[in-house]
Amino acid sequence: MVRILAFYRSIKSKIAFYPTLFALSGLLFALLMMYLEKRGMSDYLVEHAPLFVVNSGDTALTILSACITGLISMMVFSFSMVMVLLNQAASDYSPRLLPGLISDYRHQIILGIYISSILYCIFVLFSIQPTGDKYQIPGFSVLLGILATVISIYAFIYFIHNISETIQITNIMEKIFNNASTRLNILLERETSMNWNFPDSHGWTAYSSDKSGYFQDFSGRDLLAFSKKNNTFLEVLPIKGTFVLKGTPVFRSKEKLSEEAVKELLENFHLSRKELVTSNYVLAFKQITEVVVKAMSPGINDPGTALNAIDYLSELIRLRMLKSDESFVSDSGQDYVKMRAVSFEELLYQINAALRKYCCGDIVVVQKLGYMYLALLKQKVLRPSYHDVLEKEAKRLLTDAKVAMTNEADLETLNLLAKKLPLQF
Template identity: 25%
Template sequence: MMDTTEKRPRRAAVSSVRARIYTIRAAFRSRLWPLPVVAVALAVTLGVGLPILDDLVDQQLPEVLQRYLFSGGPEAARAVLQSISGSLITVTSLTFSLTVVTLQLASSQFSPRLLRTFTSDSFVHGTLALFLGTFSYSLTVLRTVRSSTSTGSEFVPDIAVTVAFLLAIASVVGLVLFLAHLTREIRVESMMRNVHTATSATIRRVIPQYQAPGATDAPPSVGAATAVGVAENPRGQRIMSSSSGFLSAVDAAGLAAAARKSGAVIRLDQRPGASLIAGVPFATVWASAGRAFSSAELEELTAKIGAEVTIGFERTDDQDPAFGFRQLADVAARALSPGTNDPTTAVHVIGHLSSLLCELVGRDLSDERIRDSDGTVRVILARPRFYEFLSIAVSQIRHYGLQDAAVGSRLLALFEEVAWCDRRGAALEALHSGLGEVRESMELHSYTSAEKRMLVDKYEHVRTAVSGGDPLR
């Protein structure tokens, strides 16, 4: 039989590399400047190269092809290029202004945490890149147009000017598509869909499917030597955070390598999305055979651990699936505020949250253990528990929205739907506790007799489902 334990570190390393690549890509994707800067560089290169090619092949092109190329003189070429460059910088300013207005609207009306969704929009990046690239290309080609003088003959780069004309047409089409895209993306339904899609992708990427343990599977342990260390020093030694911010990403393979080299077990007590404060513990380490690390060893191990975690000034969805729940819950809370008073949006948010919770009940939310080739656990990474996701999804809506019977009914339906999807019963305890809190909150509000009867009947129906009965009976 093949020994699969030897492949675990390799798989962890590959997974870590993929996570690091994804983190870097996500960091660039959330900024507006990388793609436009690349487009400007390529446009300038093309603007330098095409006139040279023009000079080499212009007289050798077939006549049928020359009919479709620019055929004007130097003055006409300058007029075309100046018109394109002048109008494109104006259109670019308009596009940027509309984007800023959209960001402000999303921040004030829905949630400040939705700004990252808009700044990560590849369509916006592509549109700005097209406009700035066309502008830079036209300016670069403009400098190569020459009129006939005593020191040289006239030169009009027909191919280059034709390409500038085509880029201008593409920019006009891009502007129309951008306006259509903007009006679609600014709708709250589109924003909720985007957050839902991103959160679902994060769940699938960082939380594995639950696998029922086989009869021959050994319980997770920390290895013989390390078990002694944990037993003799159950509290371990604390690792302090070197800076303040949000824990954005963790390089699991890097932590495993640091633990193996130091002969330690590292438990990361905080998970991606947690707020870290400089000087406050966020991890625990144990030395093998029950000994304690010296001050110098602990300082070195602290530096190694700090190098394998990323601390940023804002939460991201790279390794933090709870962030998407927070974004959706914020939209619901803002919709339920007296200044907005939009319970329908809150009902739609609950539908998205229910779908994500149903996806979570099939996932393994136990702590992740990364092992050596000999099966010794070297790194323990905490994962958020289901009740934490449920609390994020329900608490604020329960607090602000139960005065509306439609919101209360939809919130009760969430518990029923998740209970139906929870085939192994892992979430029933959390659902039962959360349902009791909803019932207590409902008693604090006044309803009409019809609304109260409807909510009570719905509650009893859902309570049967959460207690293990058939949710659809």
């Protein structure tokens, strides 16, 4: 099951996914209309509703040719706009944002409307056959081709509107935040059913991966069924999003397993060559942090974007403070599978290390980060140690900022900020 879901996620993220589906639907609809035309549909409409039928063969050929030409031009322009969008996002923000932009279903659907309309018009054009001095005209099909072109024009107008909004960094970060917060809320709901009675895994037998890739996900239901079937407990060793080399241990079992059982279990682990926010919320922290770093680089120099990104980052950190560093798969009051996650301390250190490197010279951004830590220290946490981690990282930030700044007014601002946290540095 996990492989089917992984395959679906993989093809859905491709820019050609929806266009391919729409192209097939346009082709099938054209064949259906050709069949209905042979059954005398246009002749029936000529007698009862002549307004909906194109009678002139030359007119039909001219209209369909113009529609096909215009649709191809719009499609080429739209593809060019998508490429410009991806290039700008990679150069101005972060290359990690590209998978999320490519998988935007709205762009794919609009491109699919173009392609399906083009294929439909082409096949209808082929069905216009000369019979003596006249043409055998699929009149109603021609009218539908005109309507498909009109729909494509409106889709093109919506595409221009949507592409102008998608390129805005605020909307990009909003999408990243929504995906990550959705994933975190799902994990938080699962933690409410945990019993925290997993046995000590020291000394268990470890089993290695038979291939390399980013550890994306696994089927918790299948692992639970496997544990109960083999009367054992399992511990998943790699953290989601980490790169697993072939031969690296990926799980431990309380009971020794046969080669067939190990092979069966490894099939439930999804290793991929790319990372997705929908399956690994930690990637969202990386992406938003990279947006802040890129915005503070001398080539971009956009502190306003950095300040907005810090707001999204602070909300994600607040959600993460409600989650444990470990999670389990349980059934009937017993935890059978243990999973690891990036610890809160390690996650916050990785975020703060990048921000300290590139933001300590800007008092406005440092002040924003300081107030972020101040607000987070007042939030509810799962473990009291999370507050200690926040204070530690806040102190490191202000210490590095004090070294980087020489202006007396900036230093006084840092001192006031340290008193509010409160910190001694």
